[in-house]
Amino acid sequence: MTGTRNLCFLICLALLPLALAAQPAESPPRRMPNFVILFADDLGYGDLSSYGHPSIRTPNLDAMAAEGQRWTDFYVASAVCSPSRGALLTGKQPNRSGLYGHRSRVLFPNQAGGISEENTTIAEALRELGYATGIVGKWHLGARPEHLPTRHGFDYWFGIPYSNDMDGTDERVPGAYFSPRIEYWNVPLMQSQSVGQEYHDQILERPARQETITRRYTQQAQEFIDRHSDRPFFLFVPYTMPHTPLFPAPEFAGTSLAGRYGDVIEEIDWSAGEIRRSLERAGVAEDTLVVFTSDNGPWLSMRTDKGTAGPLRNGKGTTFEGGIRVPGVMWWPGSIQPGVVRDIGSAMDLFPTLLALAGGTTEDILDGVDLSGTLLRGEPGTREVLAHYRAGELYALRKGPYKIHLITEKAYGIGPERNEHETPLLYHLGEDPGESWDLAAERPEILAEMLEAVREHQAAMETRPSLFDSR
Numbered sequence: 001m002t003g004t005r006n007l008c009f010l011i012c013l014a015l016l017p018l019a020l021a022a023q024p025a026e027s028p029p030r031r032m033p034n035f036v037i038l039f040a041d042d043l044g045y046g047d048l049s050s051y052g053h054p055s056i057r058t059p060n061l062d063a064m065a066a067e068g069q070r071w072t073d074f075y076v077a078s079a080v081c082s083p084s085r086g087a088l089l090t091g092k093q094p095n096r097s098g099l100y101g102h103r104s105r106v107l108f109p110n111q112a113g114g115i116s117e118e119n120t121t122i123a124e125a126l127r128e129l130g131y132a133t134g135i136v137g138k139w140h141l142g143a144r145p146e147h148l149p150t151r152h153g154f155d156y157w158f159g160i161p162y163s164n165d166m167d168g169t170d171e172r173v174p175g176a177y178f179s180p181r182i183e184y185w186n187v188p189l190m191q192s193q194s195v196g197q198e199y200h201d202q203i204l205e206r207p208a209r210q211e212t213i214t215r216r217y218t219q220q221a222q223e224f225i226d227r228h229s230d231r232p233f234f235l236f237v238p239y240t241m242p243h244t245p246l247f248p249a250p251e252f253a254g255t256s257l258a259g260r261y262g263d264v265i266e267e268i269d270w271s272a273g274e275i276r277r278s279l280e281r282a283g284v285a286e287d288t289l290v291v292f293t294s295d296n297g298p299w300l301s302m303r304t305d306k307g308t309a310g311p312l313r314n315g316k317g318t319t320f321e322g323g324i325r326v327p328g329v330m331w332w333p334g335s336i337q338p339g340v341v342r343d344i345g346s347a348m349d350l351f352p353t354l355l356a357l358a359g360g361t362t363e364d365i366l367d368g369v370d371l372s373g374t375l376l377r378g379e380p381g382t383r384e385v386l387a388h389y390r391a392g393e394l395y396a397l398r399k400g401p402y403k404i405h406l407i408t409e410k411a412y413g414i415g416p417e418r419n420e421h422e423t424p425l426l427y428h429l430g431e432d433p434g435e436s437w438d439l440a441a442e443r444p445e446i447l448a449e450m451l452e453a454v455r456e457h458q459a460a461m462e463t464r465p466s467l468f469d470s471r
């Protein structure tokens with residue numbers, strides 16, 4: 001199967017009217033909903049007020065969490081940028097899609113690797129159903145023309161192809177992250193459009209003026225909503241911040257109680273509120289599911305320019321909870337069953353969930369599950385097991401409240417001590433969300449059950465060669 005396009009992928013566009021007609025009477029057919037995914041970069045589990053931050057104010061996201069669903073156990077598939085984004089867009093573990101690297105854990109400018117034609121993205125699937133598709137923000141799945149978002153399902157892209165600390169210039173001073181200047185990082189701001197069989201790509205400015213980037217992403221998102229309010233749309237907004245270097249807009253600089261990091265988060269919260277108000281003004285709020293989450297946990301080596309994982313252990317780069325569990329806010333007025341959801345959810349679940357809500361199907365093998373029953377009717381989640389990989393290797397697995405660590409490694413930038421555990425670590429995430437007390441010796445029957453779950457998972461996983469390492 002590897003190396004050949006998976007022809008099983010099929011969306012039953014022709015069958016859509018039948019599928020809608022077959023819905024039970026209590027859920028009348030609706031127009032295909034719009035989807036907006038707001039995706040912060042390196043924002044930690046504990047960085048929103050509604051997730052317990054004591055000083056950062058996030059009233060817009062908190063209101064959306066209160067009116068919609070606030071997920072306590074929402075995960076990304078990787079603790080670093082590129083594979084996490086690939087998993088969100090494909091609904092697959094990085095191993096299964098090939099969107100991971102052994103040598104390159106994330107993609108760097110000028111690298112040959114990146115997303116391939118064989119990866120089907122949620123944007124491609126929704127476009128097949130008639131959706132307008134746009135992305136405003138950071139891509140990070142390859143910077144060559146064939147990797148850009150407009151080649152992978154998006155009609156329109158405005159944003160930066162990779163992280164805002166790449167393309168470092170010689171002007172950088174030691175500690176440049178902590179006294180940041182725009183000219184230290186020569187990152188391009190790009191615009192790209194897919195028109196028929198053609199692509200129009202241009203670099204709008206270089207270096208990107210990062211202190212206005214969140215505001216301009218917001219304006220672009222609002223314009224996209226206004227342009228497409230008469231047809232179903234999918235809008236993906238992967239913010240460049242709070243990945244360091246941090247550049248809050250002048251109106252936000254120095255205004256929070258939590259320093260430059262807090263200023264940046266409060267600006268992202270403002271942005272989420274502006275996008276919400278655009279949906280309301282356009283009269284499509286009740287037809288739109290908005291998701292807010294983050295690509296990985298906080299980058300803990302960034303002094304005071306970092307977020308917090310709250311009660312969770314560690315941060316970006318590790319498969320401890322602080323690296324992979326993130327806020328998960330779902331908002332859809334009039335349709336969502338409001339509440340706090342304590343079931344396991346994953347960014348990989350967004351692909352099958354959005355596709356199901358749009359009335360599409362796929363026969364492709366996904367690692368995501370459809371969450372629409374929980375979103376619309378408050379049904380218990382269907383996911384019991386979630387595996388956690390790092391650089392193509394299985395490190396940990398959660399089943400119900402328990403989590404087993406086969407291999408552990410510290411957070412990004414804080415030392416790469418790798419430990420392959422002869423006896424795996426076992427934690428109960430309900431009793432011990434901070435993963436501080438190993439239960440392996442006390443609960444051998446649970447350990448055996450977890451090892452069986454690992455074997456079952458591995459038997460069902462088909463790993464593809466890395467697409468990031470290719471030269």
Ligand code: MG
Nearest residue numbers: 041042081295
């Ligand atoms: Mg990130």
